[in-house]
Amino acid sequence: PKSGTTSPGGACVPGPGAGRTIAKTNIVLAATATDPDGNLKGLRFRYWKLGATPPTGTLVTSLSSGKGSLTIPTTSLADKTTYSWDVRAEDTAGDVSTFFPAGTSEPCRFTIDASAPPAPDVTSDVFPEATSDGATWATVKFGGKGPITFSASGATKFSYAFGGLNLKEVTASSGAATVPALEPMHSGPNTLQVYAY
Template sequence: MSHTPGRRARLALTAAAAVSLALLVPGSAGAVTGAPTVPTDLHNNHRACSTDPNAPMFVPNGIDLDGITHHTDPSVTRVTAQFRYWPVADPTQVTTVDRPYAISGNRASISLSSLADGTAYAWQMRTVDPANGAGSDWTASCYLAVDSTPPSAAPTVTTPGYPDQQWYPGGAPIELRMDPNGVTDVAGYQYGWNGGFTKSTTTAGLGAAATVYLTPPAGFNSGPVQLMVRSLDRAGNASPITNHLIFVLSTSPTVTPLTTPQFGQPVTLKLTPDAGTLAKSPIVSYTVHNARTYQDTVVPAGPDGTAETTLLLKDPNGEQLDITSTSANGWISSKANWSARVDTTPTITSTDYPEFQPAGGVGVAGTFHLAPKVDGSLIASYTYSFGWNTDQTVPAGPNGEADFTYTPTDSGWTDMEVWATTKDGIRLTSSYYTFVVN
């Protein structure tokens, strides 16, 4: 049998098209030897799903369903994750949703936002091979109940040891009692200090109260501190917020320097706890926060609750510390503030050009004497300038003093800036000197 050239061309084109189509189908580059398998690790909103129809997971409307797809052929990387769901009360109302281009072995998900409030649903998932349409068995059913209605009333909050809006000594953990205020489906509570819900607890049963013990937030000082509390139902819907004010007296430790603060020298600080705080629980330690360097140092307390710490004063702008005590019962005291600012400006004198006085004249040299207010052995040099022009540096002598000569080129008011630099390379605070040239 013979074939015409036109027919051979059409056959070639048809074969080429078939190859191109095969390349577009995921997993079909070679022969698929395996099959899709049942998905695993099913979740509702990132929580493991319930397979018990009598104990569905309560969720709000707007939920993510997900699971991990599988295929026995490792060359198949893309599959379709297929989900189906229906109201438990009417299994004939099945809705099926495909999630194409899922990665085999990875988690695939869909989002549902049109479920009916107060309705229980079942759902399943399977893996489908898009190359041949073969599907795995469906998973076992997961059960969920939609609850989009938040608790109708804010919880009732009491703090028996710290009466609401009354001043009370601190030092002991605060007993916080939370009551559902008549709401029957409360499953837990969220609470926190001054505008944030940082902690949570569950109830022993639906509609039950809960009690926790807590301390004010770190860094809290005396005064009013606000507790914010809200209840949660089984779906995580939040109630209105209850704000509860507590007035706590200061529990700050006392900070006493045992030596006179001097720049470049260590100063020893004695830390003494608040007497009322110590009476309620032993002091374990102190936390010393350096507000300049943002570093924290923990200092163990002695048997009597006191401690000592040593600080090297090397910041020309001064030192500032925030200090709290920590009790064995977990109480963190309010902050004690301690600061030291040592004058590190140099002293400037001149008999030839006294400060703020007319003297000398253009071309008349004058000597200026520079002396430190700090330990002279720390000083390496002085830097000076006139009228904020070119800086000039003169070395300091063994006692930290120095002299230099200046010859004015203009008459009138003249401003001078001088600062010292230590042998550690620290620039100290500037001093300013003004004189009048005749």
């Protein structure tokens, strides 16, 4: 599998360490897989407390273009606790992939912090999140502008900055805010940091 994410939280952060910090809310694990034989059965998601034994996990067979997700209810998560998670693909012939994330022996991690809003979700049709294959680009040329939306349950404001420079703030309404004309600093991939308060 590839493109493993938590929502809220974003792209997988492998251990060691605490990984993403996320408020106590329902968390959706997601990933995408393909099968050369065309007989992909599903994605098996596992999550467990740091230091515990990884469980068998849950096989998700309801996929959309190879993408599957698993929702962890907030009632299953403890505050101030770090969790690990990973995912593998399984096909109808019984073959399985290695666990995502690839290239490391460490699983993805996140830590629950109920005292803060969840890490914001960031969405934009003009500036989509970059993918590891480098095939995802903005829909406007460099110098163009476009809207981007931040959302996090309970947030009253957001701050954002490209590469940590020139931090700006925007007030949230019902936990969301839209910047109508975001303009990246340079061509190619840009890193946008967003914080919820």
